[in-house]
Amino acid sequence: MANNRYHVAVVGATGAVGEQMIKTLIERDFPISKLTLLSSARSAGKTVQFKGETITVHEAKPESFEGVDIALFSAGGSVSKQLAPEAVKRGAIVVDNTSAFRMDPDVPLVVPEVNEEDLQKHQGIIANPNCSTIQMVVALEPIRQKFGLNRVIVSTYQAVSGAGNQAVQELYSQTKDVLDNKEAQAKILPVKNDKKHYQIAFNAIPQIDVFQDNGFTFEEMKMINETKKIMHMPELKVAATCVRIPVASGHSESVYFEVETDHVSTLEIRNLLSTAPGIVLEDNPSEQIYPLATNAVGQRDVFVGRIRKDLDEKNGFHMWVVSDNLLKGAAWNSVQIAESLIRLGLLNK
Amino acid sequence: MANNRYHVAVVGATGAVGEQMIKTLIERDFPISKLTLLSSARSAGKTVQFKGETITVHEAKPESFEGVDIALFSAGGSVSKQLAPEAVKRGAIVVDNTSAFRMDPDVPLVVPEVNEEDLQKHQGIIANPNCSTIQMVVALEPIRQKFGLNRVIVSTYQAVSGAGNQAVQELYSQTKDVLDNKEAQAKILPVKNDKKHYQIAFNAIPQIDVFQDNGFTFEEMKMINETKKIMHMPELKVAATCVRIPVASGHSESVYFEVETDHVSTLEIRNLLSTAPGIVLEDNPSEQIYPLATNAVGQRDVFVGRIRKDLDEKNGFHMWVVSDNLLKGAAWNSVQIAESLIRLGLLNK
Incomplete structure (x- = not known):
């Protein structure tokens, strides 16, 4: 075979x-x-x-x-x-x-x-799965396996290529227009078939896909529901805010999570992720090493850094997860x- | 007088x-x-x-x-x-x-x-206070007064003008270079006097100000400590992830918060903020109305939208807070x- x-x-x-x-x-x-x-x-x-x-x-x-x-x-x-x-x-x-x-x-x-x-x-x-879900679950799964997981709150910084090649062209042409002091034309983003369109160049749009009745967007609900399904954890608490930013490719995510095990250290999580499948650990604050969308483009890995313990919640941690949304995503x-x-x-x- | x-x-x-x-x-x-x-x-x-x-x-x-x-x-x-x-x-x-x-x-x-x-x-x-702190506490204070507040987790989408006029020039010249297929030169961001500099054009940099020993940046610690001091709540749980994005002016923030009062509705929070000082409520998902950095520039107000109840945590809410970082900030x-x-x-x- x-x-x-x-x-x-x-x-x-x-x-x-x-x-x-x-x-x-x-x-x-x-x-x-x-x-x-x-x-x-x-x-x-x-x-x-x-x-x-x-x-x-x-x-x-x-x-x-x-x-x-x-x-x-x-x-x-x-x-x-x-x-x-x-x-x-x-x-x-x-x-x-x-x-x-x-x-x-x-x-x-x-x-x-x-x-x-x-x-x-x-x-x-x-x-x-959805691009923004994939890179997050790759980073969370080794943590879940070793320390348990009961809560995730994510805010995304999503690239325009997730909305297709036309959207990337719109980003570039709007950007050029703004630099030339012309008015930027918005015809595609945030959602091609939705009623209104907004400038993405030099802006941050807190809408990806259409709104649901509960006030979340469909992109946010994808992250919430898909994460539970992929990880086989229907009871996992997941919340998402999905935001489009003026980046062509490479999604970034600010992820807060709580583990079930007490007394886990930042170092233990770093060590765990440094050998986990599909992950490249880029986490050395004293050398300003952390994942960047510009470095992730063209790479198949998920890049994780800025891992740090929450200052109040004993089992809470924060991390920054970046990947090429067109590749691993x-x-x-x-x-x-x-x-x-x-x-x-x-x-x- | x-x-x-x-x-x-x-x-x-x-x-x-x-x-x-x-x-x-x-x-x-x-x-x-x-x-x-x-x-x-x-x-x-x-x-x-x-x-x-x-x-x-x-x-x-x-x-x-x-x-x-x-x-x-x-x-x-x-x-x-x-x-x-x-x-x-x-x-x-x-x-x-x-x-x-x-x-x-x-x-x-x-x-x-x-x-x-x-x-x-x-x-x-x-x-x-720090720019990113100010707009957040303006949005949180009416909520704290009426419903109590015990937890805040914020991820920021901060504009380059917070790092000064030279940084804005860097954003524009790098952007032009990328559009012209030239290599972007980074000399100022993320922190002028830090060791390394990274491209901000079409990127998201998870570092604002220098790193502290606890893994948080000084900008993040400013948001954490200043929020507690301004609100007179040394016991408030606050966590921040501060990120620079390619926007000239107008900081955006994805804010998760938990109130002390049970059974508060999204509508009650909307009604409260619609008449709160210094705030303009822009929150109508069905009409794609939410705050945008491009609309906030030149305005003295703090714009709040995307208010919605967390799907798991009974007293948890999310919102999107935008303001001109050079004005109210x-x-x-x-x-x-x-x-x-x-x-x-x-x-x-």
């Missing part, structure tokens, strides 16, 4: 995440026999270079998935809802990077460092799930 | 805050008989327009304060430590915007909406203290 090669499809191949999926498949030398690139009708016809080959992007249709072994979806929730079942029907396993199936009890929601074993229960579709976690499926013998030919 | 006019000195007149102090004195039509503008030797000789008059900035020296009634200091902690006592010795009342005297038990630390009465105890020097709060001193009859001729 180690020598098997697979027919891989990328749905949303021309998007911000799709581009990174293709790049990650190359970097990981993923065992591909055939690569099918799919998109909306609008982007069909574009070509993509893959290992010296020119591949034309085709419009995603049910029949596109004939013969596909594994399909990585990142073309929006409505595309996934329509086409992921069609892909499964044709024998493909789907790794879906949208929110379409994440909270479906029959769909595993997987971050391999945290709950790879949930892949065993898959019924064709595996959901890739999306493309890399999806490819990593595909690698896990192969390793666990779940992607049979 | 209402007709009295005062000899006012601004120390640090050419800095980011000093410029806003002069502008605020004009806007408030502060009763000035004479305006003395002071600075370091480096900036002396510059001229400033004030109500049609051209005023030359002079080097600040002990004798500069002869005849001055009230001196607004914002030229760095070492200047304040050296010259504020000299000003007091010569009969001036000092409102100091540096951290030099804030935690001195003999020096009132004042946000007029919160603890104006502390001005009564002044012994010549009154400290103006610095210049306006200082001038407001001067106005309070006059109104309370504490600035006698």
Whole structure:
């Protein structure tokens, strides 16, 4: 089986995440026999270079998935809802990077460092969690395993690429306009299809995705609900405030958490995370070493630093967690799930 | 006394805050008989327009304060430590915007909406709190008064102008370089005199001011200690993570707090803050109404929105607090203290 090669499809191949999926498949030398690139009708016809080959992007249709072994979806929730079942029907396993199936009890929601074993229960579709959730649970899981966890409060500093390539173009063009003393035009952020749009250049927008009736945004509810599901802790207290800032790529998070074990020290948490999977510890205040979005871009790891004990709450700690939202937050976690499926013998030919 | 006019000195007149102090004195039509503008030797000789008059900035020296009634200091902690006592010795009342005297038990630390009465105890020097502290306590004080308060966890999204005009220039020149695909040069942020400097353009830097032995930065400790002092609550649990983001002016804050009273609703907190002094409530999720840094710039108010109840902690709430860090966070709060001193009859001729 180690020598098997697979027919891989990328749905949303021309998007911000799709581009990174293709790049990650190359970097990981993923065992591909055939690569099918799919998109909306609008982007069909574009070509993509893959290992010296020119591949034309085709419009995603049910029949596109004939013969596909594994399909990585990142073309929006409505595309996934329509086409992921069609892909499964044709024998493909789907790794879906949208929110379409994440909270479906029959769909595993997987971050391999945290709950790879949930892949065993898959019924064709595996959901890739939200970008801001993934990097946080990678950092929290080793702590939960060793010291227990009963509370998380996170405030995010999220990059614009999470809203797609058009949003990044908007950030850059607005930024240029502000520098040129022109009025910035806002047409996409915070949420493309919402009523109002606000300038992201030199600003901080406390809205990512649409508002829910409880006053939280859907992005915040994703962080709350997905964290509980991935960590198998429905009782975990989680609260989130999700904020978009003028960064192109690289999400940062200010995470407060409380452990169950008494007398845990900052040093113990540092030591634990320094050898934990998927994590790079960057935590030396006296040398001004801490994670930065600009350093995380292009890296597959989750960077953790600024770990310190709360001054009042005996089991409370703070940390700063940074990762490339397009890689570990999306493309890399999806490819990593595909690698896990192969390793666990779940992607049979 | 209402007709009295005062000899006012601004120390640090050419800095980011000093410029806003002069502008605020004009806007408030502060009763000035004479305006003395002071600075370091480096900036002396510059001229400033004030109500049609051209005023030359002079080097600040002990004798500069002869005849001055009230001196607004914002030229760095070492200047304040050296010259504020000299000003007091010569009969001036000092409102100091540096951290030099804030935690001195003999020096009132004042946000007029919160603890104006502390001005009564002044012994010549009154400290103006840190920018990020001021806007938070303005938002928290009405809540504390009505419902009690026992815990605060804040993550900040702080603007670059808090680090001075040079830092803003650095933000703009780095931003231009990144847009032009050039390497960004970092020489000032995060802390001018610290060892390392990092790019702020399209980044988030989790360091404001220098690190303390406990792993918190001095900025974070200012928020923690000053909040307790201003609110007269040494037992209040406060934790802060202070982060610089690529915004020129306007600090934003994600604030989690727990009240003492049970069964408080989001609506009650909204209603309370809608009529509280110094606050503008901007909180209507269904219309995407929430505070934004870009809207707060040039405004003296503190803007509060995104108020919502925590989903797990029965007395926990979240909110988003935004204000112009150079105005309510610095210049306006200082001038407001001067106005309070006059109104309370504490600035006698």
